[in-house]
Amino acid sequence: MSPRSGYRYIEPSALARVKNLQLVARGVVEGFISGLHASPYKGFSVEFAEHREYTAGDDPRHLDYKMLARSDRLFIKQYEEETNMRVQILLDCSGSMNYRYGARITKFEYAAYLTAVLAYLMTRQQDSVGLTVFDTEVRLDMPPRSSPRHFNEMMRQLEGLEPRSETNIAGTLHRLANRAKKRGLIVLVSDLYDEPEEVVRALHHFRHRKHELIVFHVLDKAELEFPFRDLTAFYDLETNEKLLIDPLGVRETYLQLIREFVDHYRRACAEMYVDYVMTDTSVPYDFMLSKYLAKRGRL
Secondary structure, eight states, rough: OOOOOTTOOHHHHHHHHHOOOOOOOSSSTTTTOOOSEEEEEEETOOEEEEEEEEOTOOOOBBBBBBHHHHHOEEEEEEGGGGOOOOEEEEEEOOOGGOOOOSSOHHHHHHHHHHHHHHHHHHHHHHEEEEEESSSSSSSEEEEEEOOOHHHHHHHHHHHHHOOOOOOOHHHEEEEEHHHHOOEEEEOOOOOSOOOHHHHHHHHHHHHHHEEEEEEEEEEEEHHHHHHSOOOEEOOOTOOOOEEEEEEHHHHHHHHHHHHHHHHHHHHHHHHTTTEEEEEETTTTHHHHHHHHHHHHHOO
């Protein structure tokens, strides 16, 4: 697949570095078929999903000749059972994701680049990928599809998003878990700034419903290292609350708390068999993703 050029979060150089990697399901989830796709003609229970452009090697029996007559282009009819994997990316768009200190991009921009390259990988391997963007409420909700046109629409929608408002990660995850009828792969991209115990319970909700999960925990390097020295005014990007703080007086306590915050999620995810990937915006997202997928592929 060659994505349309010009999208803000599509970097051709990054796509070139990850194009030969794969993200595959480890567990058996509904819609995951190892090897050949199921025939779309096996019965009336098979539901038509969408069209995708014909590529070399596709079975010509599945060509849509009506589409060919109308558009003079070759399209394949694609059915729900043909999909290897259903992936829903959950992207945090709350105000805290708008933070950056010294980095060239905010946490949200980093997460959006990561979302774009993940969606590209899924579409390229003909899996279905959807996108849900949230703060306190769901702001964008696109169900999984596998066509290049769907991918292009996701990229277009992604460009129009700006972080704002407070967050309700746990509540949103519970609502999404309740409605997810078909099992699949859930990818959460967030700074996870919510009550950790509540978020972990919400992740358990997905696991209880037999979904596989990957959590990309995105932070700014300054949030991990607290490099501040002089008297500094700190603003809460979600509530606009302002605090004037002497960094030297709170540095050790802060660093201890942030370590505990990260370690809590790491341990809890390990106990749930959820992949947890902590990264900061100083690490190139394609490098981080390549390293993670290579490691996942060896397990």
